[in-house]
Amino acid sequence: MAVRKTKQGAQHHIHLHTGDVGRYVLLPGDPGRCEMMAEYFDEPKFIVQNREYVTYTGKLLGQKVAVTSTGIGCPSTAIAVEELIAIGADTFIRVGTSGGIQPGTKVGEVAIVTGAIRDEGTSLHYMPIEFPAVADIDVVQALKEGAIRAKVPYRLGITQSKDSFYGEVEPDRMPMADHLKNRWKAWVDGGAVCSEMESSVLFIISSIHRKRAGGVMLMAGSVDTQPQTEEEFAEFHKLFDVHRAISTAIEGLKILIENDLK
């Protein structure tokens, strides 16, 4: 069955055509964050919006770059990534927010993701569960150097990509409470650093299509470091600043572009 396109020949959901984006695409979850990311580009330009998919393009070091939102979760992310690949994108950096998993994680640290726990349903339509959802090593290395350049404290590690937000934050009220809590303990013991909802399917689809993908997530601290007093809440909101993840991604992307130009 042929892939459906719009009457104007654009991709069915993201409403973009070949040539609209370059090879480099930032992928936030929230459509509301696309504009603030595009402000880091030279010559930022709004291209199109349809459903939860908003796209801006611009330039970095003279190269065409783009930002497209994925919406929350792997189902909508898979659609965005499939359609972006179809129009020529080959390098993806997911930029988002997340919860910290390891005790002692401070609000404002970013997680540079090396691999993802496939705690979701979408990637199973592509690959058996044993296949690892792993980021591209050159993207990871660039993001690590990007965090150093942007002077943002970072942790490298594995993210939990889940389908159920409230299953993670309020497991006790779920019919599957014991199951959810047992698995969460396994992820903590396994050393996972953060929890979010889109990385695993991005990595699996990128492996299949031989594209490069990575991710940088701002962390909201861990369970043991949550704010208690009014002063601590004020400090939390100051540090939970998504620009930390964005500046890391932008610096990392510049490093990738520099290396690609070589």
Add this chain to the structure above:
Amino acid sequence: MGKVEFPEVKYHIQMKKGDVGRYVFLPGDPGRTDHIAKLFDNSKLVASNREYRTFTGTLLGEKVSVTSTGIGGPSTAIAVEELIAIGADTFIRVGTSGGMQPEQIPGELAICLAAIRDEGTSMAYLPPEFPAVADITVTQALKQAAINLNVPYRVGITQSKDSFYGQHEPERMPVADHLLQRWKAWKMGGAICSEMEAATLFILGNIYRKRTGGIMLVAANQESDDPNVGVVEELDDLMAVSIEALKILIKLDKKTE
């Protein structure tokens, strides 16, 4: 269930604290430990029990070791558990493998970024959704070493399987269709080699917060588009790159200490 008291000397590897350095090479084959140990300074046979054979020596003045794991996840998990218990914290699996992508030429090296958990042992540790990922610093050092020595390599995913003959002769297995279908998925996913130990090593590394990596000689390639593709059993490049990578890591560690 009664608690079993283990002696100071670890049950299977027959070694105690001090017998190995923090850096350990892990070949599958006990016969290859001698080959690697020859490239150490001051190497000495420390222990040999079952499939576990260990030499310890030095590189750049740092204590380093090589311990064979035997074939498969079960014996590898035992070796890694016991080596961690006596102080090792950095592991490089060194082995042979088959290529999985048509363009791979026997003789090139496969640096393992992550592993398909096509085995049973790691399931006793973590659910299958958890990715078996190597340490980024170790992987980067292996890549840099291949570049420094000008040996062809690629970085990617390995299939860590339990059944050697299930991979090589799937047609004769009762679950033939299942095996063939999964093999096709691994190939389409871009896996670059097939071996039998990396997934277990990487999962244990994640749980115990130890550094792991893997480098495999692509000895043959059943998926090659060249019908006359040969078999390469020469291990010198693999060994030289592995040693170079460990020297890079040791220098990095000295800088950050």
